[in-house]
Amino acid sequence: MDTRSLQLFLSLSETLHFGRSSEACHISPSTLSRTLKQLEESLGVQLFERDNRTVTLTHEGRLFQQYAREALAQWDLIRNSLLAEAAELHGEISMYCSVTASYSFLYEILSRFRHDYPRIEIKLHTGDPDQSIARALAGDEDIAIAARPDSLPAGLDFKPIAASPLLFIAPQGDLGFALPPAGESAAEHWSDVPMILPEGGVARDRVDEWFRAIGIRPHIYAQIAGNEAIVSMVSLGFGIGVVPRLVLENSPLAERVQILDARPELAPLEVGLFALERKLKNPLIQAFWAQLPGEA
Template sequence: MDSRSLQLFLSLSETLHFGRSSEACHVSPSTLSRSLKQLEDDLGVRLFERDNRTVTLTHEGRLFQHYAREALAQWDLIRNSLLAEADELHGEISMYCSVTASYSFLYEILSRFRHQYPRIEIKLHTGDPDQSIARAQAGDEDIAIAARPDNLPAGLDFKPIAESSLLFIAPTGDLGFELPPAGHSNADDWSEVPMILPEGGVARDRVDEWFRALAVKPRIYAQIAGNEAIVSMVSLGFGIGVVPRIVLDNSPLAERVKVLDVRPELAPLEVGLFALQKKLKNPLIRAFWAQLQG
């Protein structure tokens, strides 16, 4: 099976940029262009509209994108199943998580996995944790690490790794605002406090629920993608933030912020692995999944 042309097509369909795709796929732009032209000739339709500046998927291209993902997934499944029968597992697993998760959880897991399956390569992408579940759902990544939402999306499996409390943090230096008193919270104490909150995700859902229970519309100073950046902005004195304990414990700015005694406490986060149920049929992904107990 010639899976290479499908891989090249998928890369360009995601980046919509010949230079980035050719670099990622280790081919020249001319080779990438020829491969896609041959694919379009074989199909009898245009998959991309392109000019000197832009590349966009056509309607047919979007339909073929879905087919290409499914075809490669099925190809990987049968190929790796045959390799598993021969006790020769090798190939690639793509993963996505935040930078904090990469060094908080992955070192121990990957150390065991690498020792047991030295021929399986891990392709790790890091970024905004709020994107983790969506990337796993879309099939862009085989495995993602993230906090479990209250309602697990259909088609996804979850395996817990750890639990992390959610903390209210404030700067240790001079403040341009008044801190709410310690202990049980009331609406008057929090109505004028500048808040630095995550843009979305499970942590934001927890905070929004907390403020609703307090009957307060928070005064939001900033909404941030990425928990590490929240610690940075709080340390500079811009407001009070909310971050997972695991992020604060690993932050180089931990000494420049302090944890507030706030009650009621926010519900903790359950952090773990996410994967599409259909992808767990792949022996490589199933082997990685089995590294965790539970």
Template sequence: MDIEKLKLFISLAETLSFNRTSELCHVSPSTLSRTIQQLEAQLNNRLFERDNRTVTLTHQGNTFLGFARDIVQQWETAQESMQADANKLKGSLSIYCSVTASYSFLFDMLKNFRAHQPDIEIKLHTGDPAQAIDRVYAGEEDISIAAKPDILPSGVEFKRFASSKLVFISPIEDKFFMPLPNESEAELWQRLPLILSERGLARQRLNQWLRARSIKPSIYAQVAGNEAIVSMVSLGLGIGLVPEIVVANSPLKNKVKVFQGQPDLKSFDVGLCVLQKRLRSPIIHSFWSQVKENVG
């Protein structure tokens, strides 16, 4: 099957926009539409449902997406291996991480990598850190910076290079969030307005801590991304739970402070995440190898 056709299909499945995919892949909308029709004819299945306003993947299209990604990845790995034999690497590497991780860790990693592999195109995507491992597992990214979950998905490799405490933060002017006289721990945490991540390791650890104490928290807001939590806390909307490293690198760090009476939540490991089978790619292996593991 034509690799270029598969790449067009994958791009359309990710953008769900013919116009956007045409721009990204430098093909005309008519060429893109004809390519998808040819794939659907070969497979004897509709891959997309489309009308004048929306494009969505069918069930068959979603199934084929996993196959297409796997085939394209194998093809690119084969190409990279032949380039490596010729002592040159060319291609691209997609990396996913949070905004904080991009300037806390990624700067030095990319600086070192580019010094050794100047011809590799870096595709950096930032967003909610809770999605980091899922995106790698689904084949949407080559590698990600992620917090290590208690149980890694099968086939996923993790290399630790840092750790961070989980801390509750409050606004500098936090008179509304101070413990009251004779207030019990449960009463305090049931009264405080909490700003939490929608999902992810920090939320899981807090939920475990609350359940162990039969505390039903007062949740003011649930957001995606730790940076948004720091922003909302700085506005005096509540107290938030974030990794300590997020606060240390936030432009709003002078407008928040560590909350008194921190619960004892387990720190988490930060590291690189990749599918084990993708380490056969010389480009991915090169990036993986240049990051030193911290086992302390």
């Protein structure tokens, strides 16, 4: 089957930029434009609105985007099932995780996987960890690495990798604010402290619950996407932050911050793999899933 036109359509529907999509797909912009025009003519509808500056999906384009994702997923499933029968797994798995997760967990997992399945390619994307679950749910990625939320979304499976405590960290040296006393969670010690917090995600939920428990609204200096940036801002003296221990242990700025003794302790993060349950029927994803200990 020729699925190339669907792949090209999905690429442009995600980037909304002919230049970036043509480069990613290793074709010329004119070839991309011609292929999509032929696809639109075949369907009898316009999939994109184009002008000299922007590209946007039409209503029909958004509907076709969902179809294209499902069609390619079904094609990959049957193709890989047939290859599995022949004991010859090959293809591509897309993954998404933070930079920290990529060097904290992936090396060991991928070393085993590449040894056992050398013909399966891993397409890795890195970015804000708070986007991991959403990308897996949307079907943009086959597998994502992230912290498990208290309530797992329907249709999503999870396999744990490790647990990481959440830590309050503060700058070293002279500060422009008073640190809360060790072991104290009284409101008067925390109400005026500048806080540097994640924009969202499980860590932010835990911090919000902690402040609610001591009965104050925190003085938020900044809300940051990405744990590494929180460590950086704390090391520069802007305030107190909250990050997972695994991020701090891998940070080049770890010696420029100090861990605070804040009570009660924040609940640790449970980090692991996420994948749509329906995608676990794919032999390639099953093979990757089985690399981790526990139930496959």
